[in-house]
Amino acid sequence: MILIIDDNEDIRFTLKEICEFSEWPSMEAPNGKKGVEMLKALEPDLVLVDYHMPGWDGLKTVKEIRKHDKNIPIIVLTVEERQSVANNFLEAGATDFAMKPIKAPDLISRIKLNLKYAKLSHNDQEMFVEKGINKDTMKSIKQFLYEQENPVTINDIQAQLPIAYQTVHRYLHHMVEKGDVEVVSDYGSRGRPKNKYQLI
Template sequence: MSATILVVDDNEDIRFTLKEICEYANWQVIEASTGKRAVELINVLAPDLILLDYHMPDWDGIQTTKKIRRLNENVPIIILTVDERQEIANSFLHAGATDFALKPIKAPDLISRIRINLKMGKLTENKNSAYVDKGINHKTLLSIKNCLIQLDRPSTINEIQQGLPIAYQTVHRYLIYLEEKGEVEVISQYGKKGRPRNTYQLTWSSTNVYITPNGE
């Protein structure tokens, strides 16, 4: 997949490493050492995906994410940080980031993650509204789809909710919406007693791709 990746990090060595990884995967790379410079480049170059550091001078990753979202609601933003606290991940998701990865991240894992997010980004093309349907928020819908792709197996609502700062009832409502659209299938697992246990997974038609464990 031909794409342009914007790498935003104040550390030159890290930018160089990320650039080498992206170019190995045949993606074009543009660089920014600050959040402000990143926003300036987005205005001109419209990258397909952004790799964004958390700890930076002036604008940190959260502030930069918010400013990017004012310009572009759909471009995938992957946050790279050494901070593994869940509240930090939640803050980024609330700000509009689409993915969150801990440093140091191995090259194959980063390439796979970028490929997944690029494919998810394609699902948002030609959408001029933040709402897909009445009462359905596009960003929330994208986050749930992204979580289902990352889990890569039939998953319960609780399992999906654990990866998102979204209430159980909201996840359930969006899954029902996706099922009605034919983008999610429900798999009922029957035990010896009690009600069946429902799990959910994306249908292949909803992504138009087959994702292998290597992300290819």
């Protein structure tokens, strides 16, 4: 999954279209602070971040991302061509740059290259988290939970994702143990309480 952080709605739309064309799922954040919150919740594979944004600019956002994740590829979108700007971003932890206005072929090739490099830089054990749990499957469940306003049941998740009930249960149990998800007991009007889940 690719996380898009840009305050310009039109540019976010363009970037999302480019991602969809290349069959990369994506999520959007309108500012740096929201982007870092989403990064912590969703653990994307790559971040596209704009340089000029109100509040947290791209440089501040890159620094905050690196506090949480030392390895994720970060591509900075900018109109700036000054070497000093590039140096500041590289020192902060950016891995690549794409010049605005965005050219789809250039951005797609940069994303592919950065994703490939990130994959090669991890050993096989890091591609899968502990207990035989697939990272991509866990991200799908996390993304679904992130998009819900209220806690949901395993049945709610299983109905929307192509994942078996038992698998959803196992992944939720794992995420509860890690402290990423909490269980909310819904007592309803009668009978046994239902366990519902939400991201912390």
